[in-house]
Structures are given as C-alpha cells and as structure tokens.
Amino acid sequence: MKQLVLYTTSHCHLCEQAEAMLIHLKSRHEINWLIQEISDDDGLIEKYGIRIPVIARVGTQAELNWPFTENDIVMLIKA
Numbered sequence: 001m002k003q004l005v006l007y008t009t010s011h012c013h014l015c016e017q018a019e020a021m022l023i024h025l026k027s028r029h030e031i032n033w034l035i036q037e038i039s040d041d042d043g044l045i046e047k048y049g050i051r052i053p054v055i056a057r058v059g060t061q062a063e064l065n066w067p068f069t070e071n072d073i074v075m076l077i078k079a
Contacts, residue, residue, distance in 0.1 A: 002077040003058035004033035007048045014066055018053035021070050031077055 006022065008015035022033055038044035038052060048054050051065045057076055064072055 001030045001032055004031060004077070005036050005056045005058060006033050007036050007038055007044065007052055007054040007056065009037060009039050009052060012052060015053040018055065018066065018068075021073060022055070025070055025073055029074065029077060 004022070006015070006019060008018070019035070022031065025031060033055075036044065038048050053066050054063055055068070055073060055076065056063045057079070060079075062076055062079060064076055
C-alpha cells in the first residue's frame, strides 16, 4: 500500500478537491493518506503555504503541487 501525505489547511476548497481525488482513486489503487494541517507548524507554513494542496509520497522526495490531476496522482503512486 502506498502511503501519502496531503498537506492542507482548514477552509481550503482546493484541498477538499484534492482529497476528493484521493477518495476516488482509493477504489482502484492501494493508497492511504494522512492529512497534515500546515497551520500548526511554522516550518510547514513556510514550506507549503503558497503551494497547498500538496500530496507527498512517504519514503520518497516526490511531491505534487496544485494544480494536479488524478492522472498525476497515479503517476506519483506508481513511480
């Protein structure tokens, strides 16, 4: 199972769209993800503040910055 992190913040409609893509893909791919709220950590705000939503693959340096598509996510999990 591929582990992902969705970097997000509350009331972010783009983040909600990104999670909806992950939910849709879960029915066809073995993925799991954690939601990481960036507003709780100054370092995460600095790193991801203007790029969210961001999906990162655990155990690699691979990340997707918004905008991305479901196909982009599939490529991330298959890499």
